[in-house]
Each structure stands twice: as structure tokens, then as C-alpha cells.
Amino acid sequence: MTGRLTVIGLGPGSASQVTPEAASAVRAAREFYGYKPYLDRLDLADGQIRHASDNREEISRAEAALARAAEGIDVAVVSGGDPGVFAMAAAVCEAIEAGPDKWREIELTIIPGVTAMLAVAARIGAPLGHDFCAISLSDNLKPWELIERRLDAASKAGFVIALYNPISKARPWQLGKAFELLRGNLPASTPVIFGRAAGRTDERIEIFSLGEADAGKADMATCVIIGSPETRLLRRKGSQPLVYTPRYATEASR
Template sequence: MSGRLAVVGLGPGDPRYLTPEAGETLAGVDALYGYGPYLDRVPARAGQSRHPSDNREEGARAIAALRHAALGANVAVVSGGDPGVFAMAAAICEQIETGPDAWRALDVVFVPGITAMLAVASKIGAPLGHDFCALSLSDNLKPWPLVERRLDAAASAGFVLALYNPVSRARPWQLGNAIERLRRQLPDTTPVVFGRAVGRTDEQVSVTPLGQAAATSADMATLVIVGTRETRVIARPGRSPLVYTPRATAEVSV
């Protein structure tokens, strides 16, 4: 018995973001687990079984993949973006910690991918060019007051903010609340980047001042980047603007 579990990042929705390491790993496995739309991005190969599941079923998916690997199979669990950022890597570790001893004996590898904030940033310049935070706006796994506390702490200390999971059908008000909250800390002119479906044919990336930013600009496929007081927008004749946060700052208190 020499089962192996690989937790693989596909990057955003364009195969040109898939690393060779991820591609080789996926080509070599017996079974693939993941959220259906992510699995659909992996080319079908003879002899590989495919086990799609729903978005909200991370725990059950992790257990099924670990059980399969513990039978001696070579198994991959896929995530969009990077598996270590609000995705399957932590879900797998949670199950390994609390599961049977055999799961701790498994060969488990994690294969990184381009996470959404890097892809969105690349489409508009360098908004993450200075210190930044990645924060999930989902309050499924943490209380909303903690999200608010983190928004305040990050914005007041001058971190750029990358907001993951800004909105979903079950969480319609969180992004609007976050924008209102950030307006207390940051000037209305602070650039906010909405990046939707980056790497897909329906990709949309835009920049709006915080004072005019609307939660309705985001959906489940959107990553939002909120700049700092120092984030700049460069207008370019005949081209889309560039947004960047300078590397240098002299700011000590904000």
C-alpha cells in the first residue's frame, strides 16, 4: 500500500496559468476529486476516474479522496487558483489531523497555483506592490465581527486588501457592509479593483474610487482589491488605466 494524495492548484480559468508541475501531477493520477466546474478544466484521460462534488462539500470531498488514497491509489484533489489560499489544502489537513492513523502515513503533496489576487493584479498593473492582506469575506467559517475587525486593522495599518469570496447567493450583504466599513478608514478616492472571471473569455477588470464602489459590481467569480491611501491610477490615452501601489512609503501613522 503506497497511496498518494496530491492537492493541486489549477490557477485561474485559463490553461496558460497551469504550471508544468500541476499538469504532470494531474496526468499521473488514478482518480480526480474536486468541485465540478474545476474538474471540467482537467482534460479527460483513459483510466482515470472522476469524482465531482458541490462547492460547499470540502470536508466530504477531502474524506472521500483520503479514503481512496489510503486504498493505495494515486489521487488528486483540484482547486481553482492555489489550493493553499481559501481552498482544499487546509480542508485536507483538517481531515488528516482528525482522521485514522493511516491518513497520517500517506504521501501527501501540495502543488501551488496562481491564486486569484495575483491574476487580477496582473491584469491592471501592480495594486499589490506594497504590503497586503488576503481576507475572505465569507462568514460561513468565522463570525462577521471578526471580518470587520480585520478590515479595520488592515486598512488602518496601510495594507492593501485582497477580498476573496466577496459575495454569493447566500451571502448578499457582506461586500456592501465591508465597503461601508472601509470608507470610515480610507479616502473616497482610494482605488478599488474588481476582477471577474480572470483568464476566461468573459473576463472583466475595472477600477472604481472607493466612494463610488458598489457591491453589485461583484459576484461569486469576482476578486476585489482595495488599495491604500498611496495606491495610484495612471490614466493612459487609448489604453486602460494602470493601478499600482508604490513600493516606497514614508507614512508611519495613518
């Protein structure tokens, strides 16, 4: 008998941002695999079991969950944000491709969640109102030179850029290098949003210009959104400014 494997996106951290579909999937699963801080967010019933692992153990976590599902157990793998955005859905697919044929027979369901860039964008206005892209600054799985080429191409093409995994203790320099590169392609006045814990009680959302943006303001839990040359900052008396990118592009409207 083959079990089921459900990959669940828990959103950016607030219980109110967990979708009803994700909450239902949590109630239905028997065993849970994930990074410990994500598993700690689950309010599990008696008989539901957690299997916690380190953040860098994605493939081994996926393999363990698949092996258990192959034994007939209803298993869930949990991710923060959306599991398909730099997260566990891809790791599970990679493990299935490299694993035994029986893993391909497992019933697989992926439950989407609110990813960090959407939560941060919603708190500040509409910076993703026109074309945008998401880039992870982590070079654990790709070379830094490739990251630089993508940053260069995206900024020259006029995309708003959401940066995931911007900085860590092992990579304290990369966000600063990214800002240096982007300053060569974008106006110094381009809005930059540092969004941490959007929707949670410890939320911190800050706006700077690209010219004054300080990489030290970010940590691994921060999503950084860099506007395009079209992105605007609307100051409001007594309220936080709105940052938005118009739905039209200047070149297309000429």
C-alpha cells in the same frame, strides 16, 4: 500499500495559467476529487476518474480522497487558483489531523497555482506592490464580527486588501457592509478593482474609486482588490489605467 494524494492548484481559469508542474500532476493521478466546475476543466485520459461534489463539501471531499489514497490509489484533489489560499490544502490537512493514523502515512504533495488576486493584479498593474493581505468575506467558517475587525485593522494599518468570496446569493449584503466600513478609514479616491475571470475569454476587470464602488458589480467569482492610501491610478491615453502601489511607504520615507 499506501497511495499518494496530490492537491493541485489549477489557477484562475485559463489553460495558459496552469503551471507545468500542475499539468504533470494531473497526468500522473488516477482518480480526481473536486468541485464539478474545476473537474470539468481537466482533459483526462481513458481510465482517469472524476468524483465531483458541491462547493461546500470540502471536508467530506478531503476525507473521501484520503480514504481512497489509503487503499493504494494515486489520488488528486483539485482546487481553482492556489490550493493553499482559502481552498482544499487546508481542508485536507484538517481531515488528516482529525482522521485515522493511517492517513498521516499517505504521501502528500501540494502543487501551487496562480491565485485570483495575483491574476487580477497582473491584469491591472501592480496594486500588490507593497504590503497586502487577503480576507475572505464568507462567514460560513468564521463570524462576521471577526471579518469586520480584520477589515478595520488592515485598512487602518495601510494594507492593500484582496477580498475573496465577496458576495453570494446567501450573502448579498456583506460586500456593501465591507465598503461602508472601509470608507470610514480610507480616502474616497482609493482605487477599487473588481476582477472576474482574469485571463479567460469572459474576463471583466473594472476600476472604481472607493467612494463610488458598487457591491452589485461583484459575484462569487470576483476578486475585489482595495488599494491603500498609497495606491495610485495612472491614466493613459488610449489604454486602460494602471493601478499600482509604490514599493516604499510614505511614513518610512520621511
